[in-house]
Amino acid sequence: MPELPEVESVRRGVDEWTAGTTITGAEVLDPRILGTTSQRRIDASAVSGFVSAVTGAHILKAERRGKFMWLSLVEGADLSTADPVTSPVSRPELGILVHLGMSGQLRIHSPGEDIHRHTRAVLHLDSDRELRFVDQRIFGHIGVQPLVHGYGRLVPASAVHIAADPLEPAFDPEAVVGELAKKRTAIKAALLDQTLVSGIGNIYADEALFRAGVHPLAVPARTRKSRLVAVLESATKVMSDALAVGGTSFDALYVNVNGESGYFERSLTVYKKHGTPCKRCGTTIAREKIGGRSSHFCPRCQRRR
DNA sequence: ACGCCCGCCTGGACGC
DNA sequence: TGCGTCCAGGCGGGCG
Known part of the structure; x- marks a missing residue:
């Protein structure tokens, strides 16, 4: 389940293998991958x-905000003759946006290696490698987009509403706490709101709330700011800890570009631990649907107030 | 304006 | 064994 630590692990691998290369061709094996979650009917002209x-675009680097990742491009540039003054390569105008959704993977392969049946798109690179987008459930998508300004950075147009994530310089904890404190919904739902703070998904929301000792149904507007700060700090810390070990892999659905799993699953304290004793106090971990999502918490360490 | 909930997908787990 | 049903979950859109 790719959340910030998993997407960042993938981004690092993608950057390592693609930055500085030129795309020599592309294939879209399943046109639905070009659509969004609500628009999956794609015509041939989109492909x-x-x-x-x-095709012909030069990849500057792989970037990320929250769970959104993109390759910033210089379109059709011949870098050997480009005039750095009239066409500065440091100002990309286009990006290839990739969202992994639930089950998306980006994998680096050599041409000719077996194509996995869930491969939806392929970018061929001049480095004699190819970047394959594999996605079992097609909750992810890929597409070319203009880069526009959003929260202090150039980001793909469809990610302009996505807030900064806790690991980027543009993240402003005080501003986020201020916005969070206005929310009358469950804090669990607020943490999953990518327009407030991005990168947190169901796993790290549950883990952050446990670490901060806050009940997932707590209402931010009625919660002390110091506790809201604690929740945000816990979210930042738990995602950093997970990133340090390559993220969380429950099954084969999350791996990095080389097909390797992450090791944070062994450090989870509440997520999917319902029915087992809390590592801190021994109380049985509970599971409840909150905002339509499974939420896991310790009824004793995370009391409602 | 804000909060909530559905639909998009596939495959694995479960019940009968 | 085999069929049907439910569940997982990020996100956008549409509803109230």
Whole structure:
């Protein structure tokens, strides 16, 4: 389940293998991957449009905000003759946005290696490697987009509403706590709101609330700011801890570009631990649906107030 | 304006 | 064994 630590692990691998390369061609094996979650009917012109837009583009680097990742591009540039004054390569205008959704993977392969049946798109690189987007459930998507300004950075247009994540310089904890304190919904739901703070998904929301000792149904507007700060700090810490070990892999659905799993599952304290004793106090971990999502918490360490 | 909930997907787990 | 049903979950859109 790719949340911030998993997407960042993937981004690092993607950057290592693709930055500085040129895209020599592309294939879209399942056009639905070009759509969004609510628009999956894609016509043939979208496929040819994607292929022609990326072919010949030069990849500057792989970037990320929250769970959104993108390759910043210089379109069709011949870098050997480019004039750095008239066409500065440090100002990309386009990006290839990739969202992994639930089950998306980006994998680096050599041409000719077996194509996994869930491979939805392939970018061929001039480094004699290819970047494959594999996605069992097609909750993810890929597409070429203009880069626009959002929260102090250039980001793909469809991610402009996504807030900064806790691991980037533009993240402003005081401003986020101020916004959070206005919310009358369950704090669990607020943590999953990517327009407030990005990168937190169901796993790290539950883990952060446990670490901060806050009940998932706590209402931010009625919670002390010091406790809201604690929740945000816990979220930042738990995602940093997870990133340090390559993220969380429950099954084969999350791996990095080289197909390797992360090791944070062994450090989870509440997520999917319902029915087992709390590591801190021994009380049985509970599971409840909150905002339509399974939420796991310790009824004693995370009392409602 | 804000909060909530559905639909999009596939495959694995479960019940009969 | 085999079929049907439910569940997992990020996100966008549409509803109230």
